[in-house]
Every structure is written in structure tokens, then in C-alpha cells.
Amino acid sequence: MxxxxxxxxxxxxxxxxxxxxxxxHISTEAQTAALRVLRSGWVTTGREVAAFESEFATSVGAECAVAVSSCTQGIELALRSLGLPPGSLVLSSTMTFCGAVQAIVHAGLQPVLVDVDPVTGMPTRSTVRNAVRSFGPPAAMTLVHWAGDVADVPGLADAAELPLDRVVVDAAHALGTYAGSTPIGSGCGATCFSFYATKNLPLGEGGMVTTDDPARAEWLRKARLHGMTADAWRRYLPGGGWRYNVAEAGLKANMTDLQAAMGRAQLAHxxxxxxxxxxxxxxxxxxxxxxxxxxxxxxxxxxxxxxxxxxxxxxxxxxxxxxxxxxxxxxxxxxxxxxxxxxxxxxxxxxxxxxxxxxxxxxxxxxxxxxxxxxxxxxxxxxxxxxxxxxxxxxxxxxxxxxxxxx
Known part of the structure; x- marks a missing residue:
């Protein structure tokens, strides 16, 4: 039966x-901002991106923010910025979007999947320790604030015996989440946000990486544009030089001024x-x-x-x-x-x-x-x-x- x-x-x-x-929902103000950029003659990474980064950093209490093409790319870049040996173990919750684990793979690292508490949907100290016992000490960990709830980042890092700067926080769901009275996004590690169409700050696509480490932020800014030492906006400004260097491998993962102008307007709402x-x-x-x-x-x-x-x-x-x-x-x-x-x-x-x-x-x-x-x-x-x-x-x-x- x-x-x-x-x-x-x-x-x-x-x-x-x-x-x-x-x-x-793209607000009227965001639509107007997009039109302003379309009429400006400059639509890729430029002044609007820089302004959006500054305003977003302030909104989450971070020292620095780096705009990227997606949260997935942000996670990959944040992992690459650690300079880990290829194949290093990186813990990740299994209850996450596939792109977050793809980022580990594309960074040349080995994902280790961690079980979750069926009530919270997030890893526990016990499940993290089980993963470590199974495969050995990890070099890093990604943690998602699932659904917008608060993950125990310090506790889970401690269970993995990792310093907080080896934890990449996946905050795709967590713009507006607070740990105690502190908004998610500050700290010496890296926190990655999403502006996908369904997110709390929707732009259609786009992401942001926040950190309180200026050197890491500068590395991320170069790495999001092929590792180049100067982006097109600075090269094409009056008096800007055309020369640049590439010191290491990077990605094509920059945000456009069109997205950033919309983001600034959406952020006010x-x-x-x-x-x-x-x-x-x-x-x-x-x-x-x-x-x-x-x-x-x-x-x-x-x-x-x-x-x-x-x-x-x-x-x-x-x-x-x-x-x-x-x-x-x-x-x-x-x-x-x-x-x-x-x-x-x-x-x-x-x-x-x-x-x-x-x-x-x-x-x-x-x-x-x-x-x-x-x-x-x-x-x-x-x-x-x-x-x-x-x-x-x-x-x-x-x-x-x-x-x-x-x-």
C-alpha cells in the first residue's frame, strides 16, 4: 500500500x-544607476567598483573589500591567496552549493567533505574532528553560514586545528547575518559574498571578498584580473602608463562598473x-x-x-x-x-x-x-x-x- x-x-x-x-528585484534607483554607467562610456572595472567596494566594506565592518565576478570565484581566489601546496586538504560541508566545492578543486586543492547536524544544516566540532581523523590534518577549511544562520567559525576552526586566517567563510547566504553583534564580513581571514539573482542583495551575478588584511586584499585585486599589476582603468586614465607585469597566475574574475553601480543603489535598500x-x-x-x-x-x-x-x-x-x-x-x-x-x-x-x-x-x-x-x-x-x-x-x-x- x-x-x-x-x-x-x-x-x-x-x-x-x-x-x-x-x-x-532591481530597484528603480539601481536601474537609474545602470543607465548612468551605460551612458558614461566606461562600463567595466573602474570608479563604480572602487566606490562599491568601499561602501560594502563599511556596511559589514571590514577593512577591505574586493569585488569579483561571483562568490564561487571569490572562494577560489581566497583559497589561492593562501599559497598552499597543490593537493592540500580543504574541509567543506557537504550541505552546500556545488560551486563552493568546485572552487576548491579549481584552486588545485583536495576537498574533504564534512557531515552536518541535521537540525542546523552545518558542521559540528564532532563532524569536523571525524573528517580530520579520517584523512589527516587539513591545510584550510571553507565554512558556509547555511541559509543565513550563524556558523560557529571559531569553534569549527579550533576543531580542525586551523588558525582563522586559514578559514574561507562562504557568506553567500549571510549578508545580514550577525555573530553576536558583529556583522559577518570582518576578520583577518576572507569572507565571500554573493550577489546572484536570488540573494539578499541581488544584482543577477557578482560577488565580494572582504578581509581585514590589506596585503591579502591587494593580492586579490591583482589575481581577479589575470595577476596583472595594473588594470585597464588605471592604464587608460589620462597620464596612465600602458605597461604592466604579471607576477603569478590569476583569473578573469572582475566585477563591472555596471554591476557595481547597481550594487551601490541596492545596498541602500x-x-x-x-x-x-x-x-x-x-x-x-x-x-x-x-x-x-x-x-x-x-x-x-x-x-x-x-x-x-x-x-x-x-x-x-x-x-x-x-x-x-x-x-x-x-x-x-x-x-x-x-x-x-x-x-x-x-x-x-x-x-x-x-x-x-x-x-x-x-x-x-x-x-x-x-x-x-x-x-x-x-x-x-x-x-x-x-x-x-x-x-x-x-x-x-x-x-x-x-x-x-x-x-
Whole structure:
């Protein structure tokens, strides 16, 4: 006998008949800024990038910020800046986007996948120590503040016996996350942010690396443009010289002035957008708490930090184990978009060979993955849309509890 959930008929107002999973909102000010740059005659890396770097660094309390083409490239560059021997071991959570582990591979290093706590979705001291026991001391580690929650960066670095400057923080989800009262982004190591279309500061593409080490920042600025000692903007300024040198291998990973001008304008809206994300999370909490088979996202303990609410990932196990994918299908029939973050890296064919995986497997990530469901969360999501999502989940939860739809 197979247990199934039936889609429940639901009348939704025409103007809100669909609830998309994501929304890339480019503000009017950002559109105006983009037009200004397009009319300026200079659209690649230049004054706007320099200004965006300065303003972004201030916003997260960092000494330096280096704009790059993506968070993935930022992670690779940050790892390359450590000057590690080829093949050095780098720890990474398996519950992350594949690009974060690709960055380790492309930096010429060996990824070692670490299991996660199925409640927080992030590694623990114990899972880090298990990985170290399995493969030996790592040379570095990448850590993701998953969903916008707060990772224990000092504690996990200590478990790996690594200094903090050997930790590359993946803050793709964490613009707006605070550890205690400190925004994620400051420190002597490197923190990498994403401006992908779905992120808290959406530009479509782009990233930023922040650090409190000026020498590391200068290395990153050269490495993002082939390792050249002078970029085109400085060479083409009146009085600029055409000569340059290349001291070491670099990448093509620079940000354009077009993106940066948009980023500066979007950054002004970030505080209000973050307040709205917190309101949405609270509204979800109020309506989903206590539903049978639904677990709310983990969040920092009071006083330990602030969640950025890039994602709102619930765990569903309706009626003791109804398939998560069937829940997704039923929500889709109500025109409600959802997603799953992420397929654990060790379940992806390439990384099952390219990464080192402990012999005991990664059971915490496997348990979490089967239940994960990310709900829509973005500033323009309306209360009515939130209520529609919650009503649909409540209907499915109670239907699963009572066994309706079984055959």
C-alpha cells in the first residue's frame, strides 16, 4: 500500500494566483544607476567598483573589500591567496552549493567533505574532528553560514586545528547575518559574498571578498584580473602608463562598473529588505509552528547572533514519512514555488569521485536532505502570499496526519 497526498482544491485571487519561489528585484534607483554607467562610456572595472567596494566594506565592518565576478570565484581566489601546496586538504560541508566545492578543486586543492547536524544544516566540532581523523590534518577549511544562520567559525576552526586566517567563510547566504553583534564580513581571514539573482542583495551575478588584511586584499585585486599589476582603468586614465607585469597566475574574475553601480543603489535598500525578511520568517513561524510533521528552521540562540533569512528551510515528514517530493508537487499544483537547498555534494556524481568522503558516510546530511523544503522568502512577498503558502502546508499536514488520500 502506498501513502499519497492528494492536492487540495484551493481558490486563489487572480492577482496572486502564483507564489514564485524567488524574486530578483532591481530597484528603480539601481536601474537609474545602470543607465548612468551605460551612458558614461566606461562600463567595466573602474570608479563604480572602487566606490562599491568601499561602501560594502563599511556596511559589514571590514577593512577591505574586493569585488569579483561571483562568490564561487571569490572562494577560489581566497583559497589561492593562501599559497598552499597543490593537493592540500580543504574541509567543506557537504550541505552546500556545488560551486563552493568546485572552487576548491579549481584552486588545485583536495576537498574533504564534512557531515552536518541535521537540525542546523552545518558542521559540528564532532563532524569536523571525524573528517580530520579520517584523512589527516587539513591545510584550510571553507565554512558556509547555511541559509543565513550563524556558523560557529571559531569553534569549527579550533576543531580542525586551523588558525582563522586559514578559514574561507562562504557568506553567500549571510549578508545580514550577525555573530553576536558583529556583522559577518570582518576578520583577518576572507569572507565571500554573493550577489546572484536570488540573494539578499541581488544584482543577477557578482560577488565580494572582504578581509581585514590589506596585503591579502591587494593580492586579490591583482589575481581577479589575470595577476596583472595594473588594470585597464588605471592604464587608460589620462597620464596612465600602458605597461604592466604579471607576477603569478590569476583569473578573469572582475566585477563591472555596471554591476557595481547597481550594487551601490541596492545596498541602500538592504536594511529595509532585511527587516521584511525577518517579518516574513516570523509570519511563517506563527502559522507553521506545531503543524504535525513540520519542523521550523533552526535559528541562533538569543544573544548569539542574527539570522539573515536568505532561506526559510523547513523539514517535512508528514504522516511519519510521506515523500518530500510529493509535498513539492502538491504545492506546485497550487502554483506555489519551492526548492531544496541543497543536494548534498557527496550525492553528486563528480564529487563522489573528486572529493574525499569519510568511510562512515555523511548520515546527518542524508537525513536532512530527505526532509528539506525551502519556502519562498523575499522582500516583495506579500502577507497574503505567505498565508497562502501556510494554508497549503497546513492542509497537507493535516491530510497526511489523518491518512486521507491513501490507497
Amino acid at each position: 502506498t501513502t499519497r497526498i492528494n492536492a487540495v482544491p484551493h481558490a486563489v485571487p487572480a492577482e496572486e494566483a502564483a507564489v514564485p519561489f524567488a524574486d530578483c 538592504l536594511p529595509s529588505w532585511q527587516r521584511r525578511r525577518a517579518q516574513i520568517a516570523a509570519r511563517y513561524d506563527d502559522q507553521l509552528a506545531g503543524l504535525p510533521g513540520v519542523r521550523l528552521p533552526h535559528r541562533p540562540d538569543p544573544g548569539t547572533g542574527t539570522h539573515a533569512w536568505h532561506l526559510y528551510p523547513i523539514r517535512v515528514q508528514l504522516n511519519g514519512g510521506i515523500d518530500r517530493d510529493e509535498v513539492i508537487a502538491c504545492l506546485s499544483e497550487r502554483a506555489i514555488g519551492t526548492s531544496v537547498h541543497f543536494i548534498p555534494v557527496h550525492r553528486l556524481a563528480y564529487f563522489s569521485q573528486a572529493a574525499l568522503i569519510p568511510s562512515m558516510g555523511l548520515p546527518g546530511a542524508d537525513v536532512l536532505f530527505e526532509q528539506l523544503l525551502s519556502l519562498p522568502i523575499y522582500p516583495r512577498l506579500t502577507d497574503r502570499q505567505i498565508d497562502a503558502v501556510c494554508t497549503a502546508i497546513a492542509d497537507l499536514a493535516h491530510q497526511g496526519l489523518t491518512g486521507k488520500g491513501t490507497e
